[in-house]
Amino acid sequence: MLDKTPSDGPDAAQRPEADTVGPYAVPITLRVNGMTHTLSITPETTLAQALREQLDLTGTKIACDRGACSACTVWLDGAPVCSCMVLAIDVGAREVTTIEGLAAGEALHPVQAAFIEHDAIQCGFCTPGLIMSCVALLRRNPRPGEDEVRTAISGHLCRCGTYPHVLSAVLAAARAAES
């Protein structure tokens, strides 16, 4: 069996336009959690796949792969997005922040600590995405009401039903930050 991995495309010069790449692998640069990575991906690779498969940042989870559960939430320039619905090649210069980039060394982000304290975790599969959305909310709105927290996490699906504890954790983290 002869294997051929789709990595070596025709020369760029043979392409119809020089501004066109793919379908073979393309080198791209991703800025993730303050580090710059150069990787080689095919254009259909999503940001979620690139993070998980190429950078081993497996804290970002894929559960629906259609933007319907928000488990894959990361930040693009500080805004929470579904990384399964972003092509890695389309990230460009935007800064990507993942759950791995949230804690400062061993010190947990206060929202992470509050999730533990309030037991806003069961199986934990949706947890990284939820935390990314909740921290993004507090950065934008340091003192949200419960309704604003509900809105911020309305795209997330937690099948274990951690929502009540997520609400209390985020509100407590906001209160703690204020005092």
Added chain:
Amino acid sequence: MNGFEWMSPGSVEQAARAASATVATAMARRSGTPAADAAVLKAGGIDLLDLMKEGLLAPRRLINLRTLPGLDRIEPAGGGLRIGPNVTLAQLAAEGRLRTRWGALADAAGGAASPQIRQLATLAGNLLQRPRCWYFRSRAHHCVRKGGDTCFAFAGENQYHAIFEHNGCAIVHPSTCATALVALGAGLKITDRAGAKRTVSLEEFFVLPELELQQENRLASGEIVTAVELPEQRASVRSVHLRYAETESFDWPLADVAVVLDLAEGVCRKAAIVLGACAPAPHRARAAEAALTGQRIDEALARAAAHAALQGAMPLSRNAYKVPIFEALVRRAILAVLAA
């Protein structure tokens, strides 16, 4: 998802020239297999990736409009606003200038999808997205809208389908921003391959299945939406968009309604009432508008107008329940405008 080439055009004109198909023409195939040679335009990419991941669309090339400069601004134009096609739903929801005169659009944008999607999804993409009909979204069902012979919804599971104007295809138009924008009298600026520009009212832009079975609008291959134009509204105009879905967190609406009223001392000078999620295109409820125009609006009149809005509804086997929902929503939206 299929592999594809990725093109980063330098200008709208270059992008238009590179596009060989609209998403609709790339999908509608007699064979049931999506076109393999299409070069299609991509902005936020939400609907595009969804279609591609489902194997419903398999283009040879994506032309990325997202990074073209100048398309993501909201600017005053005349007394109205000019909204770039790449403005995201999140931007619209947070836009203070919309709140005063064009609140219905901010409501619609802020209620769509999820916060994560709203950061990515663009206004033009929202208007141009394909329907959510589950037969249309199923590879196993080669429906009329994809070039097949059957609309499976008529004899099938049609609880989320159209109650108006479903002549040959029972999709509902999925865009709640479209509902709001039609009610606000918005127009689209469109550029074609040759660089020719045209402006079309959004109401004219969307088409019903009796005219076009395989696309929801009049965008031609090689055309690009370059702006959404919100006309000036008098200071006495208020607008509201309401959506109603089974779940409030994340769901497509069963019903959505935009009401725009010009009110002078409680008397309605002019009314625009548009229903979404009820027909293959945003559905203008003219009878309801007529019922309000020139009248002093109260609860009873709002109720009568709402009733008028649903006259002529033709529910399918499983969606007659949408009729009372729309009636309630139209009435509530009218009263909400009064209270605004």
Added chain:
Amino acid sequence: MPEDVRTRSYPVGIAGVALGELERSVPDDEAPPLPPNARLNAIGRSTPRLNGPAKVTGRATFTVDVKLPGMLHARMLRSAHPHARILSIDTRAAERQPGVRAVHVIEHPLGRANEIPSPGEPDAAHRRVRYVGDPIAALAAVTPQAAQAALERIVVDYQPLPFVIDLEDARQSDAPRVFDRPVRTEFFLGPAPQLPQHGNVHGPDTSASRGDAAAGLRAAELVVEGEFRTQVQTHCCLEPHALVADWRRDGLTVYISTQFTAGIRAELAEAYGLPLNRVRVVVDAMGGGFGSKSRIGNYVLAAVELSRKAGAPVRLALDRREEQIDSGNRPSTVQRIRLGARRDGTLTGVAIEAYGSAGVALGASVGNFAQSIYECADFALEQSDVFTHAGPGCAMRAPGNVPGAFAYEQVIDELAERLGLDPITLRERIDPSPLRREQRRCGAERFGWSRRQPPGSSPGTLKRGLGMAQSHWPALIQINSSCEVRILRDGSVEVRSSVQDIGTGITTVLAQVVAEELGLTPQAIAVHIGDTDFPAGPPSYGSRTTASITPPARNAAYRALRLLMQVVAPSLGATAEGLIARGGRIGTADGSRSITFREAAAQLRNDQISAVASRSDDYGGFGRRMGDAAIGRMGLGGVQFAEVTVDTETGRVHVERVVAVHDCGRPMNPRQIESQVHGGILQGISYALFEERILDRHTGQMLNPNLEQYKILRARETPAIEVHVLENYQGNSATDAYGIAEPSIIATAPAVANAVYNAIGVRLRVLPMSPAAVLTALGRVPSRSAPP
């Protein structure tokens, strides 16, 4: 043997209500009786999850995160037809595709009913596919993309056959047959009983009947009747079914997202004729199961087979569509209930006729709810499975009892109304459970039940209603449950068992139990679980994990500590029996002489001392034993109260508040218990209002195989929830602890339904209670005025 048995006194009863003592004769090597939680240091405290830091930082390793060197990626080919004979499968083109390393054709699919073969029939040579998504083949390639591309090159020649999707259609004698011959199936506890099979109808099973229901109904002064319909619900675990199979010459290692490592090991060993010591099953973090990840399925065997063929590790993870169409579901039911009573509420007779569909599997049961919860000597239950060309059902959180309670608790409420009794008053008369009596009292008070108004009396268009319902679930125990506790020479401690933490928090509970016994903090205990290299633990289904594994964990800690005390007793000038472990020290009971735990451990002759304990029988004996499992004498209860609003113009039901009062024996970690009860309630509301698998009756395709049109409760639909857990002591084991997962979902849907009735005065007997269902029940939906 009398010399091995000692009589001890155990706390019994509900703390804060009536706490007494009970003498039990227990084996001598059992840890001594534990006092009530108020007197304990680690047990009964809300210790934060020990795996919390890993889960909130993304460091936790789920099965989908496992990456082995040289790992291949597998995809499965599934039937596009709801019913077809496979005339041929040609995999040659696929095998030649770049990157493909192995192809496997599935000949004998698992996880559904199978026809008992009758040799010589011409049909037998061809496999039939019986639902859209029925797995046909699998292949492994160097990348997921290569696997997917190659999959499309497998050529299957189908001969489509007639099919039936609709439950009522399938019951007709002339309906297309799902199975032509009698079937057999394996339930968890062995083969299912052989029942009659006519057409697609398998049953009825009447084994739960007792007395003479017909006579009981004739003797009734009042008969209440109702027909209830419940939908198919899918599990929607966030982490998909996934494994990495690594077949090597010296044995098979499987990393798998499972609820039962030891069970998977046993099933794999049997499937491949391997000794148990050549099969290792591992799960670290596990992203939800809810019943659907209990056994090996076709995907597991496919991945193992591909690994064996390819000589490399193979990763197989289902995508969301596969999850929705072929990873199990909660079957549909139709229940016709007739319930006879006397004027005082005494039930004279109950007759339930139930049928439902688990697709191509058996198991559309209404559970043991109606037969167990209220006293009635004359009870008849006839339940049948109806086969349809749909994906197989399987256990899902409180299987049977969830649809069963939805129907039965509404009929009980209806009876109360007909009798002019408050729903609680009626239950006081017919419910023998002392626990639920206290739960009703406690819940009614906290909920404000006295605010409840007559049905339909709420003014305006947004109507408010209050309702309640009860839960019953058997206390299940896995007797085959073992745990090792090791004390290491540096004073650190390890707990080892194959038991898995599927999000319920057993990791933390094990640390609490061992810490309590050793006088340490839970944070000082390292819990190593989810690996069959450790002593075999229980499954995490049937709400049995805590009841099964915490007693052996405590006993193992107790025995290891005894060994340590024997070592250190001389240095303390005491006998081992006279020593206690407390506050990180080991010393004499009077506190006069002690050393730190670490100093004690340093005296060990070897690097470690270790004890393994297995689950003993309940001290009072079991109600029933079934192979490796048993049922406790006393069931688990719960009472839930729901407050809803119903928008009578749009049909939306919104649950505003739920008060839940539950029991799970000795509560081990109140906050984790609260988390699980939240989960049960929220899944129950979601089942009651939103969820439904929708199959197209004309094509057999699932129309909402995603997380978008398959609608699930999220944050905006989450009500305010108050959870109260009774401390209920029974003196049954070294920890006296039980589970909570399943009891917490059973009462929710009927409590919501009863509240909806209270709001609008119209009873909803069909799930989900969608806007369409509510508006239809209210008579607000116009008849169709025009043809399509």
